[in-house]
Amino acid sequence: MSGEKSPIITLTPSPTLDRTYFVKGLIEGGVNRAHDVNEELAGKGINVSRALELAEISAPGVVPIGNADPAVLERTGSTSFLSPIWVDGTLRVSTTIVEDNGPTTKVNENPRPLRQADWDEVVNLTLKLLRENEAEWLVVAGAHPKVVETGELIDLIPLLEKAEAMSVKVVLDTSGDPLRHWARAGVATIMKPNGEELASCVGSTLNTLQDVVDAARELNTWGVDCVLASLGVDGMLAVTKTHAVHGFTPPVRVINTVGAGDSTVAGFLSAVTLNKTDDPELFGVGFDIAKGVREAVRWGGAKVQQPTSGLKSIANLPIGVVLEQPDLSASLREPAEFQR
Numbered sequence: 001m002s003g004e005k006s007p008i009i010t011l012t013p014s015p016t017l018d019r020t021y022f023v024k025g026l027i028e029g030g031v032n033r034a035h036d037v038n039e040e041l042a043g044k045g046i047n048v049s050r051a052l053e054l055a056e057i058s059a060p061g062v063v064p065i066g067n068a069d070p071a072v073l074e075r076t077g078s079t080s081f082l083s084p085i086w087v088d089g090t091l092r093v094s095t096t097i098v099e100d101n102g103p104t105t106k107v108n109e110n111p112r113p114l115r116q117a118d119w120d121e122v123v124n125l126t127l128k129l130l131r132e133n134e135a136e137w138l139v140v141a142g143a144h145p146k147v148v149e150t151g152e153l154i155d156l157i158p159l160l161e162k163a164e165a166m167s168v169k170v171v172l173d174t175s176g177d178p179l180r181h182w183a184r185a186g187v188a189t190i191m192k193p194n195g196e197e198l199a200s201c202v203g204s205t206l207n208t209l210q211d212v213v214d215a216a217r218e219l220n221t222w223g224v225d226c227v228l229a230s231l232g233v234d235g236m237l238a239v240t241k242t243h244a245v246h247g248f249t250p251p252v253r254v255i256n257t258v259g260a261g262d263s264t265v266a267g268f269l270s271a272v273t274l275n276k277t278d279d280p281e282l283f284g285v286g287f288d289i290a291k292g293v294r295e296a297v298r299w300g301g302a303k304v305q306q307p308t309s310g311l312k313s314i315a316n317l318p319i320g321v322v323l324e325q326p327d328l329s330a331s332l333r334e335p336a337e338f339q340r
Contacts, residue, residue, distance in 0.1 A: 005133045007137060008058075008135060008269055009062070009126060009133065009135045010138075010140075011063075011141070012044060012045030012046050012061060012141060014043060014092065015041060015043035015064070016041075016043050016094040017042070017069075018041070019039050019095050020039075020097075020098060021097050022038075022307065023099055024099070025099075026099045040308060041072055041078045042094070045140065045142055046063060046078070046310075047141075048061075048139050048141060048262050048266045048269070050081065052266050052269065055266075057273060058081070059081070063082055063085070064086075064119075065084045065085070066088070067087065068090040069090065085122050087115070089112055092109035094107070094309075098307065104256055119154050126159060137170075138163050138168050139171045140171070140173070140174075169189040169287075170190070175197050183219050183222055185222070186222040186224055188225075190226045190227070191224050191226075191227055192227075192230060193229060194230045195212070195230070195334065195335075196336045196337070198215050198229050202219075203338055209246065209326055209330050210329060211332075212332070216229055226240050235248025236248070238290075242284035245289050245290050245323070246322070247320055247321065248321055249301040249321065250318060252305050252318055255306065258309040259303055260300045261300070262303075263299040263300050263311045264300040265296070267295035267299030268293065271292045271294065271296075275291050290324055294320035297321075298319070299311065299317065302317050
């Protein structure tokens with residue numbers, strides 16, 4: 001990959017140091033001893049960049065990182081693909097507890113606030129990498145920090161307007177208030193909510209695939225070209241104004257679900273990057289969402305079988321099934337409730 005231009009640039013506005021504890025027979029409210037502990041530099045964009053390296057697709061990642069831990073890039077094996085902006089302070093920590101043959105519990109610290117000058121530097125570096133690489137895609141993923149001086153969330157508009165002027169397609173993956181705000185702003189080519197996030201965004205419970213399509217089409221009307229709805233055991237539904245494509249894998253053994261959504265984004269982009277099209281009308285968006293969804297669910301299926309928060313291998317990927325005309329009346333095995 002050295003010396004080659006990178007088709008994808010990622011930005012993680014609020015990276016995290018992921019610590020995963022593996023325990024047997026978790027005792028709630030009691031003392032537990034981990035039989036293994038893993039530490040990774042993570043955050044959605046970082047996870048996407050690291051996963052794409054497995055497919056030999058260069059995707060440099062921009063990250064603002066607290067300078068209290070200057071050795072973190074080298075210690076976590078992240079120097080080869082990350083471009084850091086060093087800021088005052090510490091990295092936030094995310095703690096994951098994986099119970100053998102049980103559920104995964106995750107506790108995330110809130111994003112560290114950024115000074116406006118630091119965020120401006122992050123934006124400028126991201127635009128520089130987009131220009132230098134003549135990149136086709138920008139992935140902005142993860143939680144959004146607040147600006148120290150104003151107390152408001154970071155503003156993506158200066159970055160996204162300049163990316164649009166360069167004909168860069170934007171994948172935006174976030175949650176909560178930022179998801180609702182930027183979905184309604186219609187500034188992204190692709191957004192990737194999970195079922196609960198999509199239900200919250202449009203204010204309705206999702207019980208069937210048709211419900212998911214209806215909710216996603218609302219985002220389409222706001223200006224989001226393609227919605228990748230990540231539905232857990234129900235797979236993924238990619239929805240444009242003209243098409244709805246359903247992808248899933250056979251059942252797999254789930255070890256750790258953390259980072260699965262990031263792996264699906266990486267899988268999707270690996271496919272559309274390697275299968276470019278000259279047809280601007282393909283699926284109504286100009287890229288092959290069917291091939292993208294197939295790889296998305298395969299990579300996501302591989303990730304949940306691995307213990308780390310980041311995807312470590314794409315060997316022995318599960319089979320991906322894609323239906324371009326799915327039965328939209330089918331009920332979701334995991335309905336997504338709108339939480340008022």
